[in-house]
Amino acid sequence: MSNWEKNVRKVVPYVPGEQPHEADMIKLNTNENPYPPSPKAAEAIRRVAEEDTLRLYPDPTAAELVQAIADVYHVSTKQVFVGVGSDDVLAMAFMTYFNSDKPILFPDITYSFYDVWAEEFRIPYEQIPLDENFCIVPEQYFAENHPNGGIVFPNPNAPTGVELSLSAIESILQNNPDVVVIVDEAYVDFGAATAQPLLEKYENLLVVQTTSKSRSLAGMRIGYAIGNEKMISYLNDVKYSFNSYTMNQTTIAAGAAAIRDVEYFRKTVKKVIETREWSKEELKKLGFSFEDSKSNFIFATHKSVPAGKIFQALRERHIYVRYFEKPRIDNYLRITIGTREEMQTLFDFLKDYLKEG
Amino acid sequence: MSNWEKNVRKVVPYVPGEQPHEADMIKLNTNENPYPPSPKAAEAIRRVAEEDTLRLYPDPTAAELVQAIADVYHVSTKQVFVGVGSDDVLAMAFMTYFNSDKPILFPDITYSFYDVWAEEFRIPYEQIPLDENFCIVPEQYFAENHPNGGIVFPNPNAPTGVELSLSAIESILQNNPDVVVIVDEAYVDFGAATAQPLLEKYENLLVVQTTSKSRSLAGMRIGYAIGNEKMISYLNDVKYSFNSYTMNQTTIAAGAAAIRDVEYFRKTVKKVIETREWSKEELKKLGFSFEDSKSNFIFATHKSVPAGKIFQALRERHIYVRYFEKPRIDNYLRITIGTREEMQTLFDFLKDYLKEG
Structure with a gap:
């Protein structure tokens, strides 16, 4: 070497x-x-190709896309963060929120990127076993039972498809006021309940979603997070110090069109x-x-x-x-x-x- | 708080x-x-919009784009790394190569993102003053004069536009065999000499370019790095552990078309x-x-x-x-x-x- x-x-x-x-x-x-995806997404991409704007930088705030998400989910634009797929959003969130010496917690059977990010960013972590029915046991995530530096899990979980109830998620939040809890809702639109209603009560909650599955836009790589303004502001600070312009012109246009076509x-x-x-x-x-x-x-x-x-x-x-x-x-x-x-x-x-x- | x-x-x-x-x-x-940009880039974007592929993930290796770069620059595809603008490429390179306790070195007057990335990734750094004519003084970057954990500078420098000669760059490489040297060539196509010919001799050199300036594609965010296979392989390992699919379908198609239209x-x-x-x-x-x-x-x-x-x-x-x-x-x-x-x-x-x- x-x-x-x-x-x-x-x-x-x-x-x-x-x-x-x-x-x-x-x-x-x-x-x-x-x-x-919605025909309006393809139409939006065609429009970008026809306009004479490709030589110019995209809007660093991706305002058109952020506004569409804010409108459809009835939140403020200051509560919305966007990235290159939910992988980019989650990676930035790990880097922003998980800086404790205590391990972060996530299930033993779950999205296979969590331990990869933890290794990459040198974040200590502990994997909590699902029960024999592949269910998350909320009590095992309580700070008093497992002192931790943060929590992340998908809901529904991947690759099991099993949903965790909102009341179980709320119990995890209630018992972890001092760390950030990320609920990764890549598949939530296919029948599970989103944790978004809990945002008003828990300022340490981040809800992550993607247009790759329920909006059929995997080819464009668009993910987003919704949280309170303070959480999103920390995330944007880290993101802008990494790459100010992550969303390109076609991505912004296609994402906004797909999100708006409810x-x-x-x-x-x-x-x-x-x-x-x-x-x-x-x-x-x-x-x-x-x-x-x-x-x-x-x-x-x-x-x-x-x-x-x-x-x-x-x-x-x-x-x-x-x-x-x-x-x-x-x-x-x-x-x-x-x-x-x-x-x-x-x-x-x-x-x-x-x-x- | x-x-x-x-x-x-x-x-x-x-x-x-x-x-x-x-x-x-x-x-x-x-x-x-x-x-x-080349009309072929807009045409490539339109073609993606018309094909029924947006619901599918893009090719994680962005092979079509990587092949175009390899063909035009006469290198192997294993020597090419692509990212979301040269900012993404440089951020990944900082994270991959700059993990020493010694400070990395870059000019005091230079691209304003270098110190931002160093702060974000907690990399120690030292800024070396340009001379009174805004020129880089190569000797100040020699390891024997300034023990360091890596070197990065733009050529031509930004925001001065001043070129550093290939022989000066080679002297910096000769005197820094134990660290990675990144030459950021965002503006090189407008009249400066690329450091690519030095790649055969110095395996610790990374040359970074972008389609944002000379290919008029700022709106699409496409950057790339060329280095020896080992360097690129380390960079890809870190990138794949961050986000496997950074380049979306329109980006891959537009970038390849623009690069090929020499x-x-x-x-x-x-x-x-x-x-x-x-x-x-x-x-x-x-x-x-x-x-x-x-x-x-x-x-x-x-x-x-x-x-x-x-x-x-x-x-x-x-x-x-x-x-x-x-x-x-x-x-x-x-x-x-x-x-x-x-x-x-x-x-x-x-x-x-x-x-x-």
Whole structure:
């Protein structure tokens, strides 16, 4: 190793999920929405391309996008932070709020980026086991039981899809007045309750959402956080000292258009939920079991055939689902909810495959 | 202050330059290119809007953009890193390479983000004074004279526009084998020599460029770094652990199209250089002096009228230039090179204004 390498920050590189590109594939592996975004989003992007503004810097405050979020969620623009996907928002939030010597807490089975950020920013952390039904046990997050430097969890949790009730979230907030609590609501629009109503009562709460799932805009990378003005102001200070202009012109325009098209959003979310509920019935018939998902995926295990085997068989048929070779969940598949037709193809294949097996 | 605020990272917020929006304004304050980007960039954005792919995540490796950069600069794709503007690239590079207890070194008069990143990431730093002609003195950066944890400087320097010769850069590299040296070439295409030829000889060199200036794509936020494979691999490890998908679909497509359109790039850069050389003559006639700029701006001081006063007078006429109220440079204006017509309007106004004054 050369001398210059001694002072390099060395991290175990995070490996993003595979992005296959076969023409006939059915892609149920990265929780993308099966429906396109609001036509108004594509229209907004086209408009940017046609205006003679690309040579100019974008608005550093992304005011058009921030205003759309503030309007739709009935909060002040000073309560809104935007970033390059909820990953950027969460990374900035970790860097801003988690600077204690005490460990931050998050579930043992959860979004796989939390420990990556903690390692990258050298934040001590402790993973709290979910119970045997993949539920978060609120008491284990209380400061008196687990002294901590902050808390983060997804609701619904990933990759389990299990919702934590608002009253349970409130109990965690009540018992952690001295640290920041981040609720990561990437999948909340598919049937869980948002923690936003708790913002008025708890100034240490940050609610993070994304346009990647329920607004079908994964390709544009837009995440946002809502919190009280003081919280958002700290977050913006750190962000502006990192990169003043994170949101480009097409992102600002497309995000604002998608957020404002509430009718389209409700319609497509409803279709995903309907397909999910029907898929639950079909999966049960096929011998799968799972906790009740409130997200756009189902985390399922089969009564007799190992998940890893099913995963490989599906892959060979160019049906991609997600399989995590991790403790406690290595017999589960995370299946994104596609269109009804895509799910039918999946179930038809599984019916034959499981019969043979 | 609430208890939760005690562990918040507190930074002096960076304030981005103003982005005025008067219809009649002449905007010469943020070094944007007066010409639009290659028509192929806008066309690429339109194509993304029309394809049914926005619901899907972008390619995390941004392969299409990385390949375009590798092809045009004749390097391997493993030598290329891309980010959300060169600010993102530089921030990631600071975080990756500058982890020594010794201070990093950069000029006292330079890009105003270097000390902001050092503060944000808690990197010790020392600012080395430029000489009286605003030149970097290479010997002051030699490890034997200033033990250091890394070096970063722009070439040409900002906001002075002064170029450092390749032999001077090589002497800095020769005398700093144990740390990373970053050459920030945001403005290099307007007439300075790139340090890329030194990459073969010095594995601790990182060259950072952007599409915001010479490719007229400030609105899309695309920066890149070229270095040896090992350097780039460390940088990617840190980046993937921060946010796997920083480049969205429109960014990847527009950036690749702009980078590949070498003919258009050469044509517009040539026009900016011609206008700059003519502007130098006009400014001299008006009583301004300045070092020889190799960038798309001129950093000028007037023989009798204070810069702050001229700045205000221009502002009232809706002509925006940049004025830094900082030691050593508070009698200078940084004037971006606009179109010939915009510059003529500026000079006509200054002629009248300086006569009166």
